[in-house]
Amino acid sequence: MRRVLQLLTLSLFTGYTAVAQDLAHKIPEKALAVASIKSDQLFQLFSIGEFDTSALGKLLLDGVSKRTGGDYKGIEDAGINLSSTIYYYYQKTDSINYNCLLIPLSDPRKFEKLFNDTTRAKIKQQGEIRVLATSGKNLFMWNNEMLYVAHGSVNTYFFHDSLTASRYGIRDLSYIDNPYDETVSDAIIDTVESADATIDMPETTVETEAPVAEAVTEEVPGIPAVPEAPESEETMPTPVVETEYTRAYKEQEALKDSVAAAWMATYSLDILNKSNPSILNNPAYLRSLDKNALGSFWMADLQRIYSGYLPYNFLKYGNMLKGYGSVNARLYMDKEHMRITGEMALDEDKADAYRKIYDKKLNKKFLKYIKSDSLIGFMSYAFDTESYLKELPKIFSQTYGTFSEEIDLGGDLISLLLDEKAIAKVVKGDALILMTNLTPRESTYQTYVYDENYERRDTTQTKMETLPDILCMFSSDDTHLIEKLLKYGISKHKVLFANNIYSLYHSTKNPFNLHILLKDGIVFMGTSLTDIEQINAGTYKGNLNKQQKELLLKNNMTMFFSPKNLRDKMPVAEMGNKGETISKLLGNSGNVYLKSSGIKGNYISAELIADVPNNQENALKYFISLFNDATKAR
Amino acid sequence: MFKNKLFVILLLTISVFFTSCFEVIEEITMGKDGTGSMILTVNFSQSKNRIAAIMLMDSIHGYKVPGKQEIQQEIDKTVAQLSRMPGISNVKSTADFTNFVADIRFSFKDVSDVNHLAKALLEQYKVKSTNIPTYNYNKEEARFTRDYSYSNDVKVQFNQLKNRDKEIFSAAAYISILRFETTITSYSNKLARISKNQQAIIQRLAIPDLINGQANISNQVQLSK
Numbered sequence: 001m002r003r004v005l006q007l008l009t010l011s012l013f014t015g016y017t018a019v020a021q022d023l024a025h026k027i028p029e030k031a032l033a034v035a036s037i038k039s040d041q042l043f044q045l046f047s048i049g050e051f052d053t054s055a056l057g058k059l060l061l062d063g064v065s066k067r068t069g070g071d072y073k074g075i076e077d078a079g080i081n082l083s084s085t086i087y088y089y090y091q092k093t094d095s096i097n098y099n100c101l102l103i104p105l106s107d108p109r110k111f112e113k114l115f116n117d118t119t120r121a122k123i124k125q126q127g128e129i130r131v132l133a134t135s136g137k138n139l140f141m142w143n144n145e146m147l148y149v150a151h152g153s154v155n156t157y158f159f160h161d162s163l164t165a166s167r168y169g170i171r172d173l174s175y176i177d178n179p180y181d182e183t184v185s186d187a188i189i190d191t192v193e194s195a196d197a198t199i200d201m202p203e204t205t206v207e208t209e210a211p212v213a214e215a216v217t218e219e220v221p222g223i224p225a226v227p228e229a230p231e232s233e234e235t236m237p238t239p240v241v242e243t244e245y246t247r248a249y250k251e252q253e254a255l256k257d258s259v260a261a262a263w264m265a266t267y268s269l270d271i272l273n274k275s276n277p278s279i280l281n282n283p284a285y286l287r288s289l290d291k292n293a294l295g296s297f298w299m300a301d302l303q304r305i306y307s308g309y310l311p312y313n314f315l316k317y318g319n320m321l322k323g324y325g326s327v328n329a330r331l332y333m334d335k336e337h338m339r340i341t342g343e344m345a346l347d348e349d350k351a352d353a354y355r356k357i358y359d360k361k362l363n364k365k366f367l368k369y370i371k372s373d374s375l376i377g378f379m380s381y382a383f384d385t386e387s388y389l390k391e392l393p394k395i396f397s398q399t400y401g402t403f404s405e406e407i408d409l410g411g412d413l414i415s416l417l418l419d420e421k422a423i424a425k426v427v428k429g430d431a432l433i434l435m436t437n438l439t440p441r442e443s444t445y446q447t448y449v450y451d452e453n454y455e456r457r458d459t460t461q462t463k464m465e466t467l468p469d470i471l472c473m474f475s476s477d478d479t480h481l482i483e484k485l486l487k488y489g490i491s492k493h494k495v496l497f498a499n500n501i502y503s504l505y506h507s508t509k510n511p512f513n514l515h516i517l518l519k520d521g522i523v524f525m526g527t528s529l530t531d532i533e534q535i536n537a538g539t540y541k542g543n544l545n546k547q548q549k550e551l552l553l554k555n556n557m558t559m560f561f562s563p564k565n566l567r568d569k570m571p572v573a574e575m576g577n578k579g580e581t582i583s584k585l586l587g588n589s590g591n592v593y594l595k596s597s598g599i600k601g602n603y604i605s606a607e608l609i610a611d612v613p614n615n616q617e618n619a620l621k622y623f624i625s626l627f628n629d630a631t632k633a634r
Numbered sequence: 635m636f637k638n639k640l641f642v643i644l645l646l647t648i649s650v651f652f653t654s655c656f657e658v659i660e661e662i663t664m665g666k667d668g669t670g671s672m673i674l675t676v677n678f679s680q681s682k683n684r685i686a687a688i689m690l691m692d693s694i695h696g697y698k699v700p701g702k703q704e705i706q707q708e709i710d711k712t713v714a715q716l717s718r719m720p721g722i723s724n725v726k727s728t729a730d731f732t733n734f735v736a737d738i739r740f741s742f743k744d745v746s747d748v749n750h751l752a753k754a755l756l757e758q759y760k761v762k763s764t765n766i767p768t769y770n771y772n773k774e775e776a777r778f779t780r781d782y783s784y785s786n787d788v789k790v791q792f793n794q795l796k797n798r799d800k801e802i803f804s805a806a807a808y809i810s811i812l813r814f815e816t817t818i819t820s821y822s823n824k825l826a827r828i829s830k831n832q833q834a835i836i837q838r839l840a841i842p843d844l845i846n847g848q849a850n851i852s853n854q855v856q857l858s859k
Contacts, residue, residue: 445679446733448659452830454811456661465683 023087023102023146026271027279031089034279034288037295040083045294045333045620048082051075055628068116079110080147089279095158096263100271101149108144129272133261141268148272152264154256168259170252284345288328295331301345302327323350323395325602333619338610343603351602353395356387358556358598363475365520366432367552369535372545376435376468376569377561380552386424390415425478432552436531437469438569466571467512471526479518486516500536503529555595557606563589585629588613590622655680655805658841663813664745664778668771671724671741672748678734685734702731709736712755716740719754721747745769745778767851776857778812784847792845806841808851816857823853 027034043051051057052074061072076082081104091098105111108130112120115132123132132140141148159165270276279285288298302324325345332339346354360382370378393411443465448456476482486502489495496503502516515532517524526532534540551558567586572579590611597605616622659675678685688694689702700708709727716725721743729736742748749768756766767782792800817832826837835855843849 443683445682446735447657447677447679450811450836454813454829454834454836456659456811463680 022085023104024085025275025278025280026102026146026148027087027089028091028271029277029279029281031091031279031300033090033297033299034285035088035295035297036085038085038293039081040085041294041333042620043082045618046624048075054624056624064114068114070113076106077110078114079105079107079112081106094155096152096154096260098264098267099151099153101147103147103149105142105145105147108142108147111142111147126269129269131265133265137257137260137264139261139264139268141272143272146272148268150264150268152260152267154260159256168255170255170259284326284328287343288326288330290330292332293330294333297327297329299327301325323347335618336612338612338619338623340608341605342607343605346599346602346604348602350395351599351604353391354604355599357383357391359387360384360429360556362430362432362552363428363473363522364553365475365522366430366473367544367549368542369471369473369524369540370432370434370542370544370548370552371436372548373543374437374565375560375562376437376566377559378432378434378548379559380430380432380555381557382430383556384424385427385429386420388429389418389420389423422478426476426481428475428477431472431474434471435468436471437528438466438566438571439469439528440464440466440571467527469526469528469531470512471524471528471531473522473524475521476518476523477521479521479523482518482523499533501529501532551593551595554597556598557594557596559592559594561592563587563591581629585626588629589626655807656802657807657809659809659811661811661813662745662748662769664771664815666776666815668744668773669742670745671739673737673739675735675737682732682734705729705731705736709738712738712758715754715758716751719747719751722751745771776816776859778814778853778855778857780812780851780853782850782852784850786847788845789847803841803845808839808841808844810837810851811835812853812855814855814857816859818855819858820856821853822855823850825849826853 024034024036046054052061057075061075064070064078065072072078084104086104087102089098089100089102091100112123112130115123119132119134123130125131128143130142134140137152139150139152141150159168159170165171284300285298288296290296323346325347327342327344329340329342332341362380362382366380393408393414441464442462444460444462447459447461449459450456486495486497489502489504490497494504496505500517500519504514504516512527513529515526515529517526517532517536519536524532524535526535531540548560551560563586567583570579570583570586572583590613592611593607593609595607595609610619612619612622616625656676656678657680659673659677661673661675662670663672664670688699691699693699706729709729713725713727716722716738723741723743725738725740727736727738746769752766767780770779770781771777772779792803811834813834815833818828818835821828821835823837825839826835828835835853837851837853839849839851844851
């Protein structure tokens, strides 16, 4: 029994330390967006020692050393706990929006040294918490475990309500004949006092920085500052001579900032001191987490965010994003890949509609026309045309909630006019677009020659241009309409027909030659006549690899790009002095894939994968090296 | 809509591979009495595939792509405006939308009329430029002058463009041809070349040199009396 108790205590203790290190429980339940990055995983991929000696690290450390007059040799000297998770979150209220960072600290004394002497002198102690307000809008607060950085911006329309504004002593200047009088300074004191009374401000000793009368600061300790003039100047043109109006305007703005600063102080202290309901109560947020992810992102329901930004009189259009739920994404980096996975929640109706639309697989016959070993890139999609046409009106009727009856009626009318089944026979809804090659092509252009007496004569010259070869295919069970269209083109002398192949030659409206072939229920369109001829004769030899086969068949939408194959075919000489650099950059890059497999549960998901080339240790180092190369290419 | 986007992506990819260069040709034919004619030609034929691809898009690099009709309307507007200018007559224009070549030609009573015309056109298109050449013909002395002084403004404005937009000018050429009824006895610009019959002068330079102030197009041409 004792052993059990011991074990229980131990596990509880471990659990407790885990919570103490992870700051997610400090994020308010009502946050609209949360992003996080795991510094321990980051520094596993790129060790602290390596970072300190890297170009980026040196730049950062030199900058900090210069600014603070200190001597920073390593990132660990900043006092940040580098084996934990850093969080960012965004919260919106009716009056103020907060952008906040939560950073775990290992040594607060080291962190304080990051500030220069003047700033450090402004740090105030309040119990275990140290506070620094760098301006009316930014606030730093920290204790021994964490640093909390908040940036607040007041919602301008909050003060548009004259009753609310007057509560804080703010006046609407446009209605004042003589906008400036000496009572304005009294208003500041009134406001600050009323702000204090309204929000029940706890006693703090954050110092004011702004040139407000000393008495004000002493009377109301803890209200961090009427901010300095430059803050308000950012939002208004700098006048040559300060008029009474601009003076009054500045004071009103300063007043708003002082109110905001007071709100921020209360809000931030509450986060640090108290244990409030946290985002960890939100199942959608919890779904976004994965212990293997290096970083993660979560955003609340799109409709909630959208309607939060709508001005009141537009609320009737407020259903634009109805049915679209929260969005989340995760970033993974390992030795072989960089992956970003993303999801968006859908409500039952939307999920049902999209499930029907996505109930389609790519035509397997497409696969024999893919040459994986030389392919530059491809794009594929598979939607069910019939369901798409049927479901579209429903999707719209949700969006325009107020007009749902009209939209519904419109949808029925469209259904009546359209024969969804017949359309779905012509265009089944799947397509594959391949970029197969780059081919040099002779192109003519008009220029002039000048005779010995400099009289001008028109002449036509030729030059070589490299063009990508594209091969597109889509399924069609009924090609009559397409054939009819092409035959109309023949009768109008726009289209040539020979050996089953329809050809459109390049013109001003069409920069490339296009050859069309209808075969085996597939419509082929290609820029290379050889490709189309071989497909027609049945001699086209594809060599699809297993990885791409899986990618194409298991997903409703895919994209693939091979930088190496592009590099091999690229006309470096034609590209001028940047050709070499771009060629090197492409040669050092791995393949990139994008895929979406449609609906799982009530979530629609997509994934982006970048392969790490063999000569690179891991994804992070690979991206840092790519970034360095790309910077050189600029 | 989705398919349209695919099309635009394809077009963008394609347009990357096309080269972009163009030439601007300015021809002035001077009579002994000071009257004459001028032809301005802009030839984008070498970039025609790129332009054809761009013209299928709505916008590129944040600029709206004008349609054929809009371009024609602008040209017509310019022709109408030029016809109203004092001393300018016989204004005609051609626009070839297959090769992307356009020209505008007109007669003038005095070559100095061209100076007013250039200024008015620049104002119409809201181009701030202080370094446009000015022309003068002294009948008594039989001397033709083109004054051009480089101003840093052009370079400053050019440098404000994004790199990808600057590249449009990298292979652009400017050609100026001056033709006279009498023979040329001397000319001041050593970068210009005189024709075999000694009645014409040509100068060809790269537009980037003009923008950077590395080339000068001033010239004083003395004609036999």
